[in-house]
Amino acid sequence: ASLKEIKDNGTIRIAVANEIPYGYMDMNGQAKGAGPDVAKHIMEQLGIKNIKWVTTNFGSLIPGLRANRFDMVAAEMAILPQRCKEVLFSEPNSSYGEGLLVAKGNPDGLHSYDAFAKNDKKIAIMAGADQLEMLQKLGVPGDRMVTISSNADAISTVSTGRAAGYAATSLTVAQLAAKSDKVEAAAEFEDPVVDGKPVRSWGGFTFSQDSGALRDAVNAELAKFKKTPEWQKILTGYGFSEHDAKASFDQSTKQLCTAE
Amino acid sequence: MNSTDTANTASPETGQTIAAPDQAAAGEPIIKFEKVIKRFGDITVLDELDFQVRKGEKVTIIGPSGSGKSTVLRILMTLETINDGVIHVAGKPLWHEEKDGRLVPAGEEHLREMRKEMGMVFQQFNLFPHMTVRRNITEAPVHVLGLSKAKAAERAEKYLDLVGLAEHADKFPSQLSGGQQQRVAIARALAMRPNIMLFDEPTSALDPELVGEVLNVIQRLAGEHDLTMLLVTHEMQFAKQISDRVCFFDKGRIVEEGPPEQVLVAPHETRTQEFLKGFINPE
């Protein structure tokens, strides 16, 4: 729906991918996470009273936007050039590094994604997530990647040895590690270096190609909100470091979209 | 039925002309097979059959299994087509109709008109199991003849009375004995007021004990002077009692026919004699 329609109806449909802490539903069906909390504030400012939250698989977020199943995604999806061809991104709302979830005690002694290019262990990734490209560039062969359909499967996948590690953002990994004592975040994790640059992601809100006006309105409110301490509190409350918060100002969406 | 305009002045003696059914004199053939051939695949079931039944006549057909007895009745009821020959029923060609003075293959409309002449009672009763006895009888009068429900119910009453089942009108067929079911089937056929009744082994699916009650009803019908009856049966004794004529079929032809006293008791043909020997006690 267009910005005008959304404002007239006072209702917007926002999707999350059930990823803690970026955007998820708690057991009572309440939306939580860095994306949803900021989105709630922005919508309040825009005078949009109702938010209809939609949960979907990460892989269905972009198709869902394109199919107008929701108006906006608040999943802190990483802003990447190939995605910019399909959808519109707001300015970054957060930034985060990479991490690796391994079984308790790290029996295989894994400390980087690179390690998987050299050993014969399997590494799990989530369907549709950007770790795939990263690992491909690092030279991990496709038949050693185990694709899971949601974060929820990661703990069991790793703890039962279906994969030696799970590649995800540092925040996801920390969250998952806190949930179960069968897994932990790989200590002393080395950031992967791809094309000479250490990998860091910038996450933002996502819109369909024809929602320019909505994106602009969100951008305006987001810029204002990011100047306030409440914004920082939301992010740190979900486990982002102050460095993560600050780094979100380092790159603009335009830069990220045109990066090589 | 609405053909009173055609050729009803023709002499009733010359069987060839088309006479309106209502005016067919008694003694006039109401059913006439002429060189009728019927094949199923390779086997010839009726082999140039010539066969006539006069109005009001009661004719019994006997013969070994597979000799084509049922086929004769089923062709009359237009449940089977024929391969060659001509059949007249009530003076009109069964499988052809006159259009612009020429005979053309009959349309569905003509066949329905012809079927109204006849009622049929099947070996397996073939009642509609999902309807009460009364509905079984009123369904066709209401939806085919266009009678009002009240009128049809009245008629059902009358024929149920005739077959001695008035008090069972609200039961379902499955709640009746085989003999009772067959009597309902007879009432159902009668409620359409046919001029010709066809019976295809009406008692052979019945427990021996129940045969009598059905034969009784048929015997009563045989008393009606106007009703033409064509009956296939293995009940020789009964055939002897009610028939004006008995036809012995074998291999799709009539091998022997005549009054029951002759065909059943003192048959001329050896094939007939052999067949009757299979029955413990024809007399």
Added chain:
Amino acid sequence: MNSTDTANTASPETGQTIAAPDQAAAGEPIIKFEKVIKRFGDITVLDELDFQVRKGEKVTIIGPSGSGKSTVLRILMTLETINDGVIHVAGKPLWHEEKDGRLVPAGEEHLREMRKEMGMVFQQFNLFPHMTVRRNITEAPVHVLGLSKAKAAERAEKYLDLVGLAEHADKFPSQLSGGQQQRVAIARALAMRPNIMLFDEPTSALDPELVGEVLNVIQRLAGEHDLTMLLVTHEMQFAKQISDRVCFFDKGRIVEEGPPEQVLVAPHETRTQEFLKGFINPE
């Protein structure tokens, strides 16, 4: 068969003692029902039935549908259990056996021994459809009696000859007519050399024309002096010809019994008279 060691010195005259089957004198009851009760759920099918058949006797059971005729045969063949009463076959209790001098419920071994006394022919033939006619007949002699295959085949030949089907030994049942199938079934039962043959309406699933050939075979068997026969049928004429005695069953009891000339032609009981009226021509 291998029980010649038991009690064969007892007097054959006192029916109570256990006599080896081969030595039961003619005239001695080979089948004896004493106050036998059989229920299916709520309904009582046999009601304190007392009933005896002497060795070599040919007994026909008639009666309305549901009166328990089949049940009597099925109990004898141990296809049904009984609720109360005692049955002796060939002097031995059918449902009990002697162990350490006391009667205990019969084990499977005893039942198999008892069944060897009898052969049964069913209304629906019940041939094994996946076996040739010969195999149908040899199967049990080979695997139950332990005959060699050659011996069993010889025996099959003999009985197929008896029923007039020697040339059909290599056909499958589905390739035979109903009458032929039933004759095979008779041969199959005979090949076990039973002392007692049970027939449960052996002709009522047959086309009327085929009834004769089966009755002929049974009639020939009836000529054998030693064979005890128990026959349920609705063929009154036939019953009259072959039976020593006819029993009329109704509601699980014997209402009337006696020589066929009496029961079938001049019954005393009204219930019997009513039943026979259903049949067009008992005489």
Added chain:
Amino acid sequence: MLFGIEWDTSSNWTLAVSIFPILLRGLVVTIEATVVGFFIASVLGLVLAALKSARLRIISWPARFITEFLRDTPLLVQVFFLYYVLPEYGILLPAFLTGALALGLQYSAYTSEVYRAGIESVAHGQTEAARALDLSPLRLFGVIIVPQAIPRIIPALGNYLVSIMKDVPVLSVVAILEMLNVAKIIGDRTFNYLIPLSMVGGLYLVLTLLASAAVRHLDRRLPKQGIPLR
């Protein structure tokens, strides 16, 4: 890229042509899962059928309950259950085996009925005739009943084989790369679902039509009256 095969998104046709070999790789997995699942279902079904017909209620009732439970709960949830719960008890099966086992369990409920119905359909009269001839229970079962039941059982089992094949896509939820999952991944990456999903639909149609025809052929070839055994 998947299985080391690149795709060409320049047009629908080139995409279709370039992903065809990838889908075939998925098809192989689909067929493998079908075969393994069917094998498990056939064996387990026989066991369940035997237990259900046991005279002892303490055996037959639990077997009946298990059959009913397996039949009345979704395959998807059974797959999840096996995939996530079994490892908690230390039973760690590869994803493929877990999926095949789930298929086998679900369909064992159906095949057990096939066996039972096949045996019961052999006319009651056959049993009575055999008893009247004093054939032993073993001989009755092995030589009279089973040979007559087989022509009824085999085609019914064949139909379930086809059904299993159509249920294999459910296994995609535990990351088994069968045909639908492959197509979905291609769609996720190329944002063109139309081509891969339509191709999967077409392939399935061809596959099931062929399989059904094979079952019908078998059904016709089997002698209806039974297979004589020596």
Added chain:
Amino acid sequence: MEWISYLNPLLQGAWVTVELTVYSTILGAIASFAFGIGKLSRNWLIKAISVCFIEVFRGTSLLVQLFWLYFALPILGQKIGVDLRLDPVMAGTLALGLNIGAYGAEVVRGAIQAVPGSQHEAAKALDFTPRQVLWRIALPQAIPEMMPSFGNLAVQNLKDTALVSLISLGDMAFRAEQIRNFTQDSIGVYTLLLFMYFGMALVLTGVMKLLERSVGRWRVGRT
């Protein structure tokens, strides 16, 4: 007990499952009769359409159909300039209903054909038109014949609704996934979920049995 806390969200999902089952079963029943009767039609076009529908929906996997309607159909719509974007409830109901309808159509066809030829002959002898034979004689007799199969299909449909969780419809299976995401208690969540489906299936079976009995009342009696 921890799993008590799962009950509330699961019950919310259960309601979605029930609604979806009811809608798609109704759609399936309509499709069953339409295409089942259509397949017996003498009009070759109606017959061809019915045969194609039945073969396509029986011949492909339900999940393929669901994904196709949800993911591929919108793209097809874009190409031809029609908005074919179905929301998950719509896509789910359509896929489930049409799929079960294709199986049901075969049941309907089989049951109608199983009405003995002698019934048709008896009706013809009484001069009913072919249309009257279908509606007054064949169908009423065929419906009780269909009921046991319909009962099985309804349960099948209930089970199949779990698949809509894969297109993000908040049914019982979807809620369960959410809870597991949160608590990581696979055993508790899935055990509860399995038994809830089992319970619903038993209730549904009971309802279908009642229905079966009410449409087949004329079949009581001696035989």
